[in-house]
């Protein structure tokens with residue numbers, strides 16, 4: 060099943076194309092965001108190659124979520140530029156960014172509460188499958204074929220995330236861990252190039268966390284995804300990320316491989332000093 | 339298409355009942371029944387923005403007025419036009435359009451008006467949107483009262499033909515239900531509900547939020563225009579007060595009683611809020627307690643909002659076939675397989 064999924068869930072234009080500057084997917088320079096007098100994010104730079112798995116850690120209020128909000132268009136940047144797939148996307152709207160291949164999950168889960176689990180996934184699948192409204196009303200053959208295909212893909216995704224048995228339940232009726240997995244399913248349904256996960260393991264028990272780790276690794280490899288991952292669980296992030304950035308007071312204070320970050324004095328000072336023990 | 343059979347059976351039943359009513363009821367009750375069909379059109383269509391995308395519009399009567407006046411001017415007999423509307427451009431003065439076409443034209447004009455209106459008011463959400471749509475209602479009332487050459491101001495347009503038979507009002511009710519149902523239970527409907535639940539998350543999931551809200555608003559306005567025409571040709575006259583705040587609020591009440599976000603709920607709400615006041619009025623006349631019906635209805639509505647705020651149907655649907663909407667949240671929590679430890 061898994062290897063067929065791969066071709067199904069990628070958007071057509073994503074296959075086989077190479078981007079201008081080698082395989083650079085995301086280029087961010089000097090990104091900043093102020094809220095009134097508060098600098099939530101400042102001078103943030105990153106270059107992400109396709110297939111990278113970048114971890115972002117930092118104490119509470121460091122600006123990690125703000126970074127994701129600015130990248131995905133929920134909050135406009137105060138300064139800086141964002142290039143995605145070789146195109147300038149600074150200040151682009153969330154819908155546009157979803158279209159070009161950015162998908163995210165939220166720290167405070169934001170599924171559509173009154174839709175069923177499978178309909179949550181279908182909302183995202185519709186992005187690349189829109190049908191004219193008149194065809195919907197008339198119920199043309201093409202429309203019905205499209206809906207059948209969307210349904211099959213939604214079922215596949217729900218199986219991948221072990222949600223298939225809950226598919227007709229309301230999204231807000233799911234247990235916590237399942238709601239987090241549903242968010243990931245919806246994000247994957249967008250056939251993204253870049254997946255931004257904001258504390259996906261928050262509130263999960265150790266078993267769930269371990270399973271999530273395997274899952275993230277798996278989708279990373281199977282879907283050839285590039286991932287940015289915010290996580291407080293240090294063990295989690297040190298295990299699966301190739302590279303880690305440490306944010307504090309809106310600035311990157313250290314960046315490098317897990318082994319390097321683990322020993323970095325500024326990191327121990329700012330972050331690991333409080334958090335290392337719960338890893 | 340197995341699902342079509344119960345629907346067809348329902349339609350046949352409806353036709354039979356209407357034919358029976360047509361033969362046996364006196365004109366007073368026939369009028370009320372016709373009104374019921376019109377209210378179904380209005381309530382079901384108002385559900386698109388108010389119930390499904392979560393844009394609580396109070397401007398339905400404004401679009402009814404646009405459609406009603408438009409259709410009235412189009413169907414008015416030549417004699418009446420010569421008498422009443424002397425200042426119309428000659429091409430309009432000399433044309434009389436058949437009722438069905440005039441009704442569609444009224445709906446289209448209302449939809450056309452809804453486009454620029456929607457582009458402006460849909461920048462707002464929540465209470466602000468509701469207030470802005472009241473503004474629209476005031477503007478349209480103002481135009482209807484002052485544009486003498488077309489609307490004859492407060493005197494209105496009279497002498498229309500009573501085109502709105504039971505068949506037309508329920509025919510349009512069926513069309514409205516069909517269209518709104520197809521929109522609500524489709525990709526478009528999922529997009530609408532996702533916007534209602536969380537517009538920002540919807541945008542992040544690729545939903546074209548503004549466009550979806552605008553389309554819902556415009557389709558809703560189309561059927562409001564149709565309803566306006568039906569109402570005009572039932573009363574056989576239009577004045578500004580035909581499409582007043584009262585109409586908007588009555589339709590809102592029907593919508594809320596039935597359950598916002600449920601198509602069949604809207605139908606039920608419209609039926610109940612048409613029938614119950616009539617029955618109560620009959621009763622109060624019998625008991626010689628004139629005026630109590632209003633009080634009873636008001637009290638019942640307050641109690642209803644306290645004890646069943648989600649309306650009779652909530653967001654569920656009454657279906658002739660197939661399952662109900664998403665399963666409720668509480669009972670039998672979904673199997674969370676990650677609970678079963680698979681590794682040490």
Ligand SMILES: Nc1ncnc2c1ncn2[C@@H]1O[C@H](COP(=O)(O)OP(=O)(O)OP(=O)(O)O)[C@@H](O)[C@H]1O
Pocket residue numbers: 094097099117118119120121122123124125126166
């Ligand atoms: N919309 C907003 N308006 C005002 N201030 C904000 C807003 N969003 C974030 N902030 C502030 O910006 C700072 C960074 O917040 P952010 O949510 O990005 O932190 P975080 O690193 O995600 O923290 P946590 O680990 O607790 O999730 C905080 O001081 C927060 O109060």
Ligand SMILES: [Mg+2]
Pocket residue numbers: 123124125166
């Ligand atoms: Mg955060």
